[in-house]
Amino acid sequence: MTSLNTGKENGVKETVKRFILSSINIAHLGDDDNLFESGIVNSLFTVQLMTFIEKTFAIEVGMDDLDIENFKSLNAATAFVVRKNGRGG
Amino acid sequence: MQHLLTDEQRAKHTEFKNFVSLNVEPFANEWDREERIPDPVISMLAKSGCLGCSLPKKYGGQGWDVVTFGLLNEALGRGSSSLTGVLTVQTMVSMALLKWGTEAQKERWLPPLAKGEMIGAFALTEPGAGSAIQSLATEFTHSSRSDSLILNGNKKWISCAQLAGVFLVFGKLEQSSVACLVPRGTPGLEIEPIHDLMGFRSGGLAQLTFNDVEVPSANIVGKPGFALSHVAPVGLQYGRISTACSGLGLLRGCFEESVAYAAVRKIAEKTVGEIGMIRSLIARMGSDLEAGSFLCHNACRSEQDHVPEAFEKTLTAKYFTSRAAVRAASDAVQIRGASGCHESSPVSRYYRDSKIMEIIEGTTQIHEELLGKIYVGQAGKSRKQSDPVNCL
Numbered sequence: 514m515t516s517l518n519t520g521k522e523n524g525v526k527e528t529v530k531r532f533i534l535s536s537i538n539i540a541h542l543g544d545d546d547n548l549f550e551s552g553i554v555n556s557l558f559t560v561q562l563m564t565f566i567e568k569t570f571a572i573e574v575g576m577d578d579l580d581i582e583n584f585k586s587l588n589a590a591t592a593f594v595v596r597k598n599g600r601g602g
Numbered sequence: 603m604q605h606l607l608t609d610e611q612r613a614k615h616t617e618f619k620n621f622v623s624l625n626v627e628p629f630a631n632e633w634d635r636e637e638r639i640p641d642p643v644i645s646m647l648a649k650s651g652c653l654g655c656s657l658p659k660k661y662g663g664q665g666w667d668v669v670t671f672g673l674l675n676e677a678l679g680r681g682s683s684s685l686t687g688v689l690t691v692q693t694m695v696s697m698a699l700l701k702w703g704t705e706a707q708k709e710r711w712l713p714p715l716a717k718g719e720m721i722g723a724f725a726l727t728e729p730g731a732g733s734a735i736q737s738l739a740t741e742f743t744h745s746s747r748s749d750s751l752i753l754n755g756n757k758k759w760i761s762c763a764q765l766a767g768v769f770l771v772f773g774k775l776e777q778s779s780v781a782c783l784v785p786r787g788t789p790g791l792e793i794e795p796i797h798d799l800m801g802f803r804s805g806g807l808a809q810l811t812f813n814d815v816e817v818p819s820a821n822i823v824g825k826p827g828f829a830l831s832h833v834a835p836v837g838l839q840y841g842r843i844s845t846a847c848s849g850l851g852l853l854r855g856c857f858e859e860s861v862a863y864a865a866v867r868k869i870a871e872k873t874v875g876e877i878g879m880i881r882s883l884i885a886r887m888g889s890d891l892e893a894g895s896f897l898c899h900n901a902c903r904s905e906q907d908h909v910p911e912a913f914e915k916t917l918t919a920k921y922f923t924s925r926a927a928v929r930a931a932s933d934a935v936q937i938r939g940a941s942g943c944h945e946s947s948p949v950s951r952y953y954r955d956s957k958i959m960e961i962i963e964g965t966t967q968i969h970e971e972l973l974g975k976i977y978v979g980q981a982g983k984s985r986k987q988s989d990p991v992n993c994l
Binding site: 532556559560568580581 | 702703704824825827828830831832835907908909910912913972979982
């Protein structure tokens with residue numbers, strides 16, 4: 514079960530990472546790099562990332578999910594997607 | 603562009619255009635003079651389902667796709683920019699609420715908005731904060747007496763505020779941005795109509811003053827801290843789509859009025875349309891119309907497909923059609939000569955309305971700043987990807 518979850522997480526992480534790297538002008542992104550504190554993204558990107566996650570993983574980001582902790586890093590976004598998918602979107 | 607539409611979308615567009623040519627175009631100049639759209643016209647639009655066209659059927663809306671929404675705006679824009687403005691702000695408020703509202707908020711507010719029984723207004727702009735929305739001075743504070751907020755401040759240039767039943771008001775709460783629904787009639791809320799505008803004269807613009815207005819905390823849409831980063835962008839995205847398509851409709855109006863005039867108006871033995879310099883003006887108008895149609899369709903499709911590029915595509919469409927509308931309106935007046943300078947001709951109204959298109963939902967300069975940044979950023983990424991040495 515653990516390996517299944519880990520495999521799923523890795524897939525989500527790679528997908529999100531590809532999107533971030535293709536969207537913003539950086540060459541490297543660490544798993545826990547804080548996207549907002551480092552100033553590498555703007556508010557436009559925040560909405561684009563949310564849209565990408567909704568579209569790609571068929572989940573809806575709602576009012577209760579409005580928490581910067583959910584999107585602050587690659588690991589945070591991955592955990593958010595896995596958590597949302599786990600409870601059916 | 604017609605070939606990109608489904609049969610249903612094409613049929614709807616024809617229906618919208620027929621509605622506008624019968625119920626809007628003949629009266630739009632009169633509404634403009636009187637600075638008011640008659641209530642029965644708004645009711646007619648409401649009864650047709652247009653004011654809730656983007657909302658799901660679950661809440662009483664029509665559930666139309668974004669392309670159909672764009673076609674409706676284009677058709678209405680041909681007739682009256684001011685009337686299109688009602689649809690613009692109604693959709694901005696409705697879609698922001700649909701995305702970020704609580705279920706209780708949606709159940710209370712969306713059905714009357716969907717049916718057009720209530721008009722919504724998007725109260726973002728302030729006397730000192732237009733393009734710079736981070737500078738909002740409208741202030742919410744926690745009430746000491748109950749679970750409510752106290753609102754103080756001013757909003758200006760708020761479209762449809764004269765007829766709105768509810769306002770989505772943006773401000774600050776303890777330095778965090780916040781969006782909150784404020785019903786008309788709440789004690790302390792004053793609504794002062796703005797007259798003598800250059801364009802959008804019947805758009806019902808007003809200034810709002812909030813003097814210790816008390817609203818329940820349950821009226822907050824989204825969460826404090828996310829109003830400008832998440833709530834406003836949803837509304838503004840639909841506002842830009844609406845304005846881009848409305849500008850396209852205005853552009854079509856300029857084109858159709860110009861070619862019709864050029865075909866029959868004679869100067870000596872020639873029609874105006876036989877003069878090369880006039881043909882140049884019409885050629886530019888026609889090609890802008892074609893290009894704008896594709897850009898608007900692309901923006902609507904991107905939003906419909908819910909892809910991250912939708913924001914950029916919409917900026918591009920709004921930037922293009924608003925500027926093209928200004929050029930076309932100026933040329934349409936030029937082609938008609940003196941008769942184009944009189945209020946009896948729709949092109950004189952197009953001339954005044956088109957300029958507003960370059961200002962609302964983000965000025966041309968804001969669009970240039972954003973699009974320039976996006977395009978340069980994309981070029982930088984392409985360069986890095988193709989040149990590994992520069993990645994080091």
